Amino acid sequence: MTPAFEQLGLIGCGLMGGSFALALKRAGLVRRVVGYSKSPSTMERARKMGVIDVPASSALLAASRSDLILLAVPVAATEDTLDAIRRVLAHQALVMDVGSTKADVVAAARRVLRDDVGQFVPCHPIAGSEASGIEHASATLYDGAQVVLTPIERTLTAQLARATALWEALGCRVRVMSPAAHDAAFAAVSHLPHLLAFAYMNALAGQPDGAGHLTLAGAGFQDFSRIAGANPRMWCDIFTANRQEMLAQIGHFRQALQQLETLIADGDAPALEAAIAAASLARAQWQPAAAGTTSTA
């Protein structure tokens, strides 16, 4: 059987990119992986782990002669990365990313790729964890995950179909939506929880007795705050890229918190219990879309 792709040009060798290369290899979908990371030691580690076959000394060299290119870099680095590779893009090459925000990524692709923007299919696989780095890469990271594709009007139908088939071949379920709808939804279900977890840890650490309090924390704390351990650079980028939606979600949250606070301050137990019951019910009714994944993105 001929692999679907001759060469994956992997730009960024972290958890997301490394896991993608491993999954692609496991599925027999690629003959060779040429990888680039700005960190030589990361590249060497990726080579030793079998994530990449050939290290490249630049993003341009990783993209060159690749029929599949994956950008797995912080979203803020998307524009520079696309700019670095655009002159060597093969005419038929499929270019994808794995960024957690999409409106900014699409805007960057429009600006930089211009007439070639149709080859770029913006992707967001709902997988990952608070862990980052090539050392956590796994061929199973995307198993059963949802992947959101956010094509624009200029995206080529053929490339969208190839991207869809590729993710499905990796065991993912593909959803298509607009970049704006994507960013609104993820502000609500991913970005805001991360922000709240960060704010919570800062509130705790900033108290005189915070360190002592923390010695009493149990598994509720552990799960609630797990995402606060996520990568600061990556999340700074995401919040910045998705600024308007973040501010809107913070507004929704502040109102809901204010409601509960007022009920506690007023000692209105029946209304407080009803408000908690509504939250508890909403949570109980939620079902994970992708059982078995360790998605956080």
Add this chain to the structure above:
Amino acid sequence: MTPAFEQLGLIGCGLMGGSFALALKRAGLVRRVVGYSKSPSTMERARKMGVIDVPASSALLAASRSDLILLAVPVAATEDTLDAIRRVLAHQALVMDVGSTKADVVAAARRVLRDDVGQFVPCHPIAGSEASGIEHASATLYDGAQVVLTPIERTLTAQLARATALWEALGCRVRVMSPAAHDAAFAAVSHLPHLLAFAYMNALAGQPDGAGHLTLAGAGFQDFSRIAGANPRMWCDIFTANRQEMLAQIGHFRQALQQLETLIADGDAPALEAAIAAASLARAQWQPAAAGTTSTA
């Protein structure tokens, strides 16, 4: 070997109480468990599960002739429960509770037990989960858990020593602190996270597109919001009982959130990344005190 206790009078047959009885039996520390629940079907289920040996038709009958009495009821029911049993308390009986707040429990015990308050050792085992009810009871719930004891000046040394030995015999690690210090710490590491999770779910459910957004939620959401599925009555009681500390913690949190919001709104990426990095570091430095438990309380 003679069991340490002849008869456990278990008042409240939920997750915490049921698990305590099972653990006590597993450790061979009790000859007989007499249990009371206000729900006859719960009591019958507890009997069938082997949690209790003898159902009692009232709290008073469960406490009568028991040399160990465990109150495992919502904290707001503590005073009425103690009032119901105080006339039948054996002189040597050890009375404990498992409530998540302690200042209110201690105040209730002082009011009701009066000269017998020395027999009461206020306890808070850091165990439990968002699940509740006898059907989730397990002999292993308290394995390796921390248990906070909050004696007052009138607590009898002998009863404090018995309670300590008992929890240690169940595989727990005992810490002693004042009721006020307990409530301040748990407002920070347990009660506030629950409140934030409830507020978050209400904020999400209250949005026009909330239901659609939820179909995209991944494991980050799943862990962050898990505690929002907790029992509304129980948490209404806890927030109400620990009102002052809750309001103080909400204040700390609001400040921390405001800081991040301002940095996002201002587009101050370096300061935003530094603030996130502080949170991420604080979380990374935290170690669970009790590996292997499923504590949330």
